[in-house]
Amino acid sequence: MNNSTVNLTTPEASYSFELADSRKICVFSISFLLGLPTHSYVIWLIITGTGSRVASEFFFFNLSVCEIGNSLNSMFGLLSYLFSSFTILTHFLQGLGITGRPLFQCLMCFECYLAVVHPVTFLKYKPLRYRVMCCTAAWIITLGSCLFCIFTLLSFNIEPYIWFFSTAFLFFLSIQLFCLVTVLRALKQSGPGERKRERGEENHMKRRAFYLILITTINLIIQYMPFTITGFFVILAQKDIFVFWFPAFLCYVLAGFVQPVLYLQRAGKLFCLCSS
Incomplete structure (x- = not known):
């Protein structure tokens, strides 16, 4: 998210700057070449699906729109x-990655929380208008x-920016x-007594949902914890060097x-995972 601040007066610093730029170009290319078609396909699947799918996946639809902006x-x-004129636009779109993505993910997580822990409240606020x-x-x-x-x-006041996205x-x-x-704890609890066959089917669905939520939890930690730790470290150490940011980025x-890969797998559109 930030440019390297190394001194370019030495050959070693110049080499470090070129290496940082090559890494950023590589990651930018991956984000654009893979992100744009993937999220566009997800949006197309949601739009061309049934009306109930559009309503139930509305948060994911907005998340994919936000991710297209990130791409x-x-x-x-x-x-x-x-072209240096694009720098202003990139600064503006930073907000999609800092606030847009995590905010829509929060809405999805909260919706899942209501559906599992408070199903009555979930049904009350299930209509699309909410x-x-x-x-x-x-x-x-x-x-x-x-x-x-x-x-x-644009004001070159980088410290408030780092405080902002880290917080x-x-x-x-x-x-x-x-x-x-909370959802994981609820899924681990056994349900009320039912017939053995129905209980087995329910346990299978709960086990599948448990692993899906677990993967999502680990994925969110990997997404945000490195940037958060790096941001606070840079603020305390007063050193803003790209080598600190690259692993988190x-x-x-x-x-x-x-x-999106998990969504495509659930939709049966990811052929390499459907067989499993």
């Missing part, structure tokens, strides 16, 4: 190496995040982990493909 931001990041209201508020917050990012980055990631991750861990980009 385009990677493309603009590549173009900014050739999801539309939540997503509208989320997009407004994301827009505010985009404006804050462009203001801080935001920690806050959103805390909400996500609370919801998912790589984890953030690669872990972002897990949820």
Whole structure:
């Protein structure tokens, strides 16, 4: 998310800068070339599905739209190496990754929490209009995040920017982990006494849902914890060097493909996993 601040007056520093740029270009390319078609396909599946699918996957639909914005931001990041005018646009779109992605993931986690832990409340707020209201508020917050990012980055005031996304990631991750861990505990509990066959089918579904939630939980930790730890470390150490950011940046980009892959697997569109 940040450029290296190494001194370019020595050959070693120049080499480090070129190496950092090559790594950023590689990660940007992966994010754009894989992210754009993957999330576009997910959106197409949701739109062309039944009306009930559109309603039930509305949060995921908005998340995929946000991820397309992140993929385009990677493309603009590549173009900014050739045309500096794209830098302003990349600064603005930073808010999609800092607030948009985790916020829609929070909505999905909270929806799962209600469905498992408070099913009566979930049924009460199941109509699409409530999801539309939540997503509208989320997009407004994301827009505010985009404006804050462009203001801080254009003013070269990098410390508030690092404080902002480190705190935001920690806050959103805390909400996500609370919801998912509570769901995992609920799924581990045995249900009421039923016939053996029905209980076996229910246990199979609960086991499948448990592993799906567990994978999602681990994936969210991999996405946000490295950036959060690195951000606070950079603030305390007062050293903003790209080599600190690259592992966190790589984890953030690669872990972002897990949820669309899981969706495609559930939809039966991921042939390499459908056989399992």
